[in-house]
Amino acid sequence: MKxxxxxxxxxxxxxxxxxxxxxxxxxxxxxxxxxxxPQKPGKAFLAGFLSLFLLWVGxxxxxDMANQHILSMKIAELLFKSHSHALIMSVTxxxxxxxxxxxxxxxxxxxxxxxxxx
Amino acid sequence: xxxxxxxxxxAVTIGLAYTLNTRIxxxxxxGKFLSPQHGFWQNAEPADKNFSEELVFPQLNGNxxxxxxERLVPHVVADNDADAYFIQGYLHAKFRLWQMEFSTHAAAxxxxxxxxxxxxxxxxxxxxxxMVFAAENMxxxxxxxxxxxxxxxxxxxxxNAYIETLAESELPIEYKILGYSPEKWNNxxxxxxxxxxxxxxxxxxxxxxxxxxxxxxxxxxIEILYPQLQDSLDPIVPKGTTFAPPAATxxxxxxxxxxxxxxKDSSLKMAFIDQPxxxxxxxxxxxxxxxxxxxxxxxxxxxxxxxxxxxxWYEMQITTNNINAYGVxxxxxxxxxxxxxxxxxxxxxxxxxxxxxxxxxxxxxxxKKQYWFNNEWRDAPQRVEExxxxxxxxxxxxxxxxxxxxxxxxxxFTTPLTNKKAIATRWIAHDPSxxxxxxxxxxxxxxxxxxxxxxxxxxxxxxxxxxxSKRGDIALWQQGHFPxxxxxxxxxxxxxxDSSYIWQGIIPPDENPHQVNPERGFVSSANQRPVDxxxxxxxxxxxxxxxxxxxxxxxxxxxGITTADMQQLQNVNYNPFAEVVTKLMLKYTNAAxxxxxxxxxxxxxxxxxxxxxVTSKAATVFQVWFDSLETKIWYDELTQQDSVVYAWPYENTxxxxxxxxxxxxxxxxxxxxxxxxxxxxxAASLKAATPALLQKEKEGKLEWAxxxxxxxxxxxxxxxxxxxxxxxxxxxxxxxxxxxxxSHGPSWxxxxxxxxxxxxxxxxxxxxxxxxxxxxxxxxxxxxxxxxYYKAWVMKKGExxxxxxxxxxxxxxx
Numbered sequence: 001m002k003x004x005x006x007x008x009x010x011x012x013x014x015x016x017x018x019x020x021x022x023x024x025x026x027x028x029x030x031x032x033x034x035x036x037x038p039q040k041p042g043k044a045f046l047a048g049f050l051s052l053f054l055l056w057v058g059x060x061x062x063x064d065m066a067n068q069h070i071l072s073m074k075i076a077e078l079l080f081k082s083h084s085h086a087l088i089m090s091v092t093x094x095x096x097x098x099x100x101x102x103x104x105x106x107x108x109x110x111x112x113x114x115x116x117x118x
Numbered sequence: 119x120x121x122x123x124x125x126x127x128x129a130v131t132i133g134l135a136y137t138l139n140t141r142i143x144x145x146x147x148x149g150k151f152l153s154p155q156h157g158f159w160q161n162a163e164p165a166d167k168n169f170s171e172e173l174v175f176p177q178l179n180g181n182x183x184x185x186x187x188e189r190l191v192p193h194v195v196a197d198n199d200a201d202a203y204f205i206q207g208y209l210h211a212k213f214r215l216w217q218m219e220f221s222t223h224a225a226a227x228x229x230x231x232x233x234x235x236x237x238x239x240x241x242x243x244x245x246x247x248x249m250v251f252a253a254e255n256m257x258x259x260x261x262x263x264x265x266x267x268x269x270x271x272x273x274x275x276x277x278n279a280y281i282e283t284l285a286e287s288e289l290p291i292e293y294k295i296l297g298y299s300p301e302k303w304n305n306x307x308x309x310x311x312x313x314x315x316x317x318x319x320x321x322x323x324x325x326x327x328x329x330x331x332x333x334x335x336x337x338x339x340i341e342i343l344y345p346q347l348q349d350s351l352d353p354i355v356p357k358g359t360t361f362a363p364p365a366a367t368x369x370x371x372x373x374x375x376x377x378x379x380x381x382k383d384s385s386l387k388m389a390f391i392d393q394p395x396x397x398x399x400x401x402x403x404x405x406x407x408x409x410x411x412x413x414x415x416x417x418x419x420x421x422x423x424x425x426x427x428x429x430x431w432y433e434m435q436i437t438t439n440n441i442n443a444y445g446v447x448x449x450x451x452x453x454x455x456x457x458x459x460x461x462x463x464x465x466x467x468x469x470x471x472x473x474x475x476x477x478x479x480x481x482x483x484x485x486k487k488q489y490w491f492n493n494e495w496r497d498a499p500q501r502v503e504e505x506x507x508x509x510x511x512x513x514x515x516x517x518x519x520x521x522x523x524x525x526x527x528x529x530x531f532t533t534p535l536t537n538k539k540a541i542a543t544r545w546i547a548h549d550p551s552x553x554x555x556x557x558x559x560x561x562x563x564x565x566x567x568x569x570x571x572x573x574x575x576x577x578x579x580x581x582x583x584x585x586x587s588k589r590g591d592i593a594l595w596q597q598g599h600f601p602x603x604x605x606x607x608x609x610x611x612x613x614x615x616d617s618s619y620i621w622q623g624i625i626p627p628d629e630n631p632h633q634v635n636p637e638r639g640f641v642s643s644a645n646q647r648p649v650d651x652x653x654x655x656x657x658x659x660x661x662x663x664x665x666x667x668x669x670x671x672x673x674x675x676x677x678g679i680t681t682a683d684m685q686q687l688q689n690v691n692y693n694p695f696a697e698v699v700t701k702l703m704l705k706y707t708n709a710a711x712x713x714x715x716x717x718x719x720x721x722x723x724x725x726x727x728x729x730x731x732v733t734s735k736a737a738t739v740f741q742v743w744f745d746s747l748e749t750k751i752w753y754d755e756l757t758q759q760d761s762v763v764y765a766w767p768y769e770n771t772x773x774x775x776x777x778x779x780x781x782x783x784x785x786x787x788x789x790x791x792x793x794x795x796x797x798x799x800x801a802a803s804l805k806a807a808t809p810a811l812l813q814k815e816k817e818g819k820l821e822w823a824x825x826x827x828x829x830x831x832x833x834x835x836x837x838x839x840x841x842x843x844x845x846x847x848x849x850x851x852x853x854x855x856x857x858x859x860x861s862h863g864p865s866w867x868x869x870x871x872x873x874x875x876x877x878x879x880x881x882x883x884x885x886x887x888x889x890x891x892x893x894x895x896x897x898x899x900x901x902x903x904x905x906x907y908y909k910a911w912v913m914k915k916g917e918x919x920x921x922x923x924x925x926x927x928x929x930x931x932x
Contacts, residue, residue: 018155024135031131041123059154067162071291071891075158077840079145092152092159095138099149102131109124 003047006037010051010100015059026052030100034107041108048104053097060092144837146295161291161891169925176932177204177275184209184927185918190886190894193435193913196929200272202438203452205929207276210432211303214449214888215280216290217428217833219300222307222450225314226250227505232296234508245503246517246531248524249317252547253309259552260309266554270305273452277303291890292834298508311450312554316547318423319468320579320598322660325476326535329610334755337379337606342775343767344609346658347651349774350698352667354582354594354648355631356638364654365626370604371618378613379606399662400467401688401855401864403642403669404586404594406635411678414873415586418684419456419465420864422857425830427841427896429884431455431866435913436561443561444912446866446882453557456866458878461564462587463870467643469580469596471659473546475607475621477522477614481540486518486528489540492616498525522614523548542614544621546599551577566591566634573597574627582643588872594641595632596648600625603656625655640673642666644855663770664694664853681879684869688855689905691730695853696740698773700726703743706780706800716808719743730822730856731849737822739811741851746807748772750799754788769853823847826860830883830899832890841890848903856905867907879907 010033017025030048039047064072064085072085080087138149151157169186182196182205192209196202210218223229227244229237244250260266281300293299324344331340351357371378400421407413423430431446436454445457456465481498482488488495498518505513518525522544527536552575559572569585573595576583580598585591601608601621612619631648633641644666647659671694672687700723712720719739726736752766766772775782780796787794794802814820819827828848832841850856850863857863863883871877885897901908911922918926 015155018153022139023150023153023156024139027131027135056152056154060159063154063159063162063164066164066166067891068165068893070165070893070895071158071162074840074890078838088152092154095149095152099131099134099138102127102134106124106128106131109120109127112120 002037002039003043006033006039006044006047006104007051009033009037010048010104011055014052014055014096014100024099026096026100027103030103031107034104035111038111039108041105041112044108045101045105049097049101052100053093056096057089057093060089064089141297146297151294156287158291158294158891160287161294161889163887163889163892165893167892169927171927172930173208173927174930174932175204175279177272177279178929178931180931182929183918184929185913185923186925186927187911187913187922188924189433189897189908191433191435191911192927193437193911193923195437195913195915195918197438199438199440200268201929202436202441203269203272204276204279206434206436206447206452207273207278207303208280208929209276209434210447210449211277211280213886214428214432215277215284215300216292217888218277218303218307218311218450220292220833221314222310225253225310225317227503230505230507230513232298232508235510238505238507238513241505242503242513242515242531243526245501245505245515246524246526247317247321247543248517248519248526248545248548249310249313251501251519251524252316252545253306253313255548255550256309256312256552257306259550260554261305263552263555265558266552269452269554269558270308273308274303274305290888292838295838308451308554311448313547315448316579318579319581320471320473320547321545323472323474324660325474325609325611326533329476330535331756332610340609343771345771345774346656347647348661348663348768348770349778350663350667350770351647351650351661352663352670353631353646353650354596354641354643354666355633355650355653356636357650359649359652361649361653362629365629366602366623368602368604368607368622368656370607374604378610378619399470399645399665399857401642401644401665401669401857402465402467402582402584402594403640403673404463404584404592405640405673405676405679406592407590409639409673409677409679410871411680412871412873414588414871415590415592416679416681416684416869416871417458417463417465417584417586417592418688418869419467419584420688420857420867421456421466421468422863423865424862425828425865425883427830427832427843427884427890428888429865429882431882431884433880433882433886437913437915441562444876444878444910445868446880449888451554453554454561455557456868457561458870458872458876459561459563460876461589462569462585463872463876463878464560464563464569465584465868466581467584467645469582469598469648469659470645470661471580471598471600471657472608473578473580473598473600475544475601476526476611477520477542477544477619478611479518479520479522479525479540479542479614481518481528486516486525486540489518489520490615491521496521520614521617522620541611546578546601549577549599551575551599553577565589566593569593570595582645582648584641584643586870586872588874591635592641593632593634594643596630596643597627598630599627600630600655600657603658605656607656609658629655638674640670642669642673644669660768662853664698665855665857668692668694668855681869681871681877685879685905685907688864688867688869689850690855691849693728693730693737693740693851693854695769695773696726696728696730696737698777699744700728700740702773702776703740703800703804706796707804708797708801711801712804715812716804719808719811720804729849730851730854732821732823732847734822734849735820737851738814738820738825739807741825742807742811742814743804744769746810747799747803750787750803750806751782751784755784822849822851826851828858828863828903829861830896831861838890843896843899846899846903848905864902867902869907876912878910878912880910881907 013029180197227241443454646666887894
């Protein structure tokens with residue numbers, strides 16, 4: 001349950017922050033959620049990772065469908081010499097997932113260390 | 119203890135975020151670039167995007183609307199001219215901001231700011247040829263005239279109104295890839311854009327290489343290699359026309375033959391020099407009503423330029439109470455540049471005349487603060503140029519200015535051709551002028567007199583300005599300012615120590631070559647020499663021959679012409695140059711001396727219908743064989759003393775020479791003791807071409823379209839190949855009416871029939887949006903390649919409910 005809440009909250013907070021703040025605000029969002037909702041570090045990492053992977057892939061997918069893959073194919077070729085829009089989308093997701101996952105992990109460790117002191 | 123894991127994972131997080139927020143080499147910062155809310159995904163435009171908007175600006179005087187048709191062509195309807203130009207600026211910025219800024223940065227020598235130190239030399243040259251100096255001189259003129267001040271001021275306001283509302287996530291994708299942001303637009307940038315176009319069209323001259331060639335050849339020999347007149351010339355003003363005696367005459371200084379024309383200069387070397395493409399040319403023609411089916415004149419124009427994405431042109435219609443012009447505009451300047459209005463149509467080809475010369479300067483000392491002129495040391499004002507460099511400290515360059523113009527070359531900026539000498543550039547583009555004023559009047563012209571008055575304001579780059587009106591007039595003036603020269607003045611670097619070699623004025627504009635309602639019922643130009651040898655002025659330049667010849671040949675035979683006939687004519691793939699050269703190939707090649715594949719290729723030329731069609735293999739054989747022939751004939755003489763080779767003489771020079779004289783002196787290979795004949799050189803050149811042809815055949819590139827691989831590159835060229843359109847299936851080529859080469863060709867095709875209701879057909883190799891993520895980015899390319907057109911929808915007032923209107927943008931005064 002906690003996992004699901006953390007997962008959803010991270011995505012929502014990241015999405016909202018994206019309108020006003022630079023892209024790396026996803027790290028802050030994942031960190032804050034991980035601190036607010038204590039989970040085991042592994043689970044926190046996974047929640048942040050999956051949350052942002054799905055958020056960015058979801059947003060990209062939505063844009064890409066409307067765009068009829070015109071730009072994603074060009075960028076895939078530009079960056080990876082590939083015509084696969086699935087590839088560019090996966091990399092998009094992975095980049096966000098890694099940043100958010102580690103940010104959430106940091107949050108979880110911070111929370112855990114506080115508990116240990118109590 | 120969780121502190122250590124916390125610190126480690128925090129460090130990893132921060133490290134990741136930092137790395138992904140940093141540019142590595144030419145690659146954009148990946149995190150930012152891939153973010154769906156910030157990066158490139160934001161440029162992926164929905165295919166069904168709704169372009170309708172309601173906009174409010176305090177800068178407006180009244181209300182206006184922009185109606186977009188299904189091709190995203192805007193039809194601007196405004197109450198007054200000021201608002202129309204504001205909106206044009208806004209639209210250019212909205213759809214083409216990056217190219218506008220990049221091209222004007224390039225004009226000003228500011229590319230290093232964007233891409234770093236590899237552009238320093240380019241930037242220095244731009245500064246040293248006086249690009250900004252020229253633009254500043256133009257700006258003063260533009261702002262001193264009430265009409266052009268109104269247009270540029272409001273255009274600038276419109277561009278900036280868009281830039282001000284632009285969020286970082288909405289930046290054109292090129293900014294995101296290169297990692298920078300747009301600055302504010304200003305009136306100087308509009309002048310810079312025009313000067314960059316001027317450099318493209320009226321800058322290329324052979325003075326430096328020809329000066330170098332005098333080391334090997336006499337002036338008479340150079341006249342053979344680079345003749346002023348061509349045998350096959352069919353000039354704009356037909357041969358046999360009588361010219362009035364010249365109203366002005368340039369007097370050659372004393373001793374010019376020995377001092378200037380015969381002088382051998384051993385310190386200059388030959389080299390290729392980087393110049394704008396000689397292929398920048400164009401076709402235009404207009405036929406009178408007597409030759410058309412409808413009885414109304416038809417005007418056609420296809421300007422040939424480097425093909426690029428985003429396209430250099432932006433199609434639009436501008437309607438106010440004073441103006442109703444339709445055509446293409448240059449993102450960067452106000453007005454319609456090629457097009458038509460309710461009464462007339464107009465278009466351009468490049469004149470190609472030489473309007474730039476070089477003078478050798480003697481400085482007093484290394485400070486370059488004084489130079490020797492008319493028996494005294496004169497002060498040379500110095501302009502310190504700061505070249506900003508991305509990620510590095512600025513570089514400073516000092517350019518001295520003389521009576522002739524900026525000292526482009528000196529020991530700090532030298533080429534193998536100038537060899538540390540101080541050489542100043544005299545370029546007509548430095549003179550104050552206001553080309554925008556011509557377009558102001560032309561867009562509003564109602565008849566021939568209006569056109570005639572309008573073109574007087576155009577100084578450079580000189581153009582063949584074609585005109586047709588609903589009243590039934592057709593005309594063509596070669597308009598611009600041309601230096602008044604004595605015979606052979608300015609072909610070589612001139613002495614700059616006194617005023618004896620200075621230009622003695624300009625050719626009186628009324629004597630510029632022109633044709634008004636000629637008896638033959640048509641006017642045309644295709645970058646050929648405008649007049650024959652009886653024209654009373656010396657007019658060097660870079661001229662083409664064959665397209666003009668072929669256009670005139672066809673137009674004289676055509677009658678009852680329709681717009682469909684004109685569409686066919688613009689797409690003719692017949693090769694008139696090959697017509698001349700294959701005759702020689704067949705006459706002088708001894709087939710018995712050829713073996714297997716050589717014979718097979720020879721047979722292909724024999725069978726060839728002279729059409730450079732998509733699938734023609736003979737067209738490729740011809741091209742490779744001719745290139746080989748040129749090398750066989752010129753290489754030995756032109757490389758006598760240096761390993762570097764100067765660009766070949768014009769192709770028509772060789773074709774004319776061999777047609778005229780089978781014992782042409784350059785045929786002999788001077789490196790061999792034997793005396794080669796014309797028979798030897800034709801067989802040998804085919805033999806030498808055969809391995810290359812076999813290689814192409816093996817690679818499946820023998821067919822003409824595959825061989826030339828017509829490509830519309832993005833402005834950033836190889837750096838963003840996915841943004842280009844490669845391998846287009848299109849015929850044509852050099853010397854052909856359909857002048858499509860590898861990356862160069864018809865940048866806009868327009869046919870306008872001046873019936874009561876104007877009937878116009880248009881296309882360009884690009885699309886209305888500059889965004890590679892938009893379906894409107896390259897929308898017209900396939901239509902263009904197939905030789906097809908769109909019928910222009912000329913919107914009339916009150917047609918805002920017409921089903922052709924797909925989107926409406928309203929502009930309201932705040």
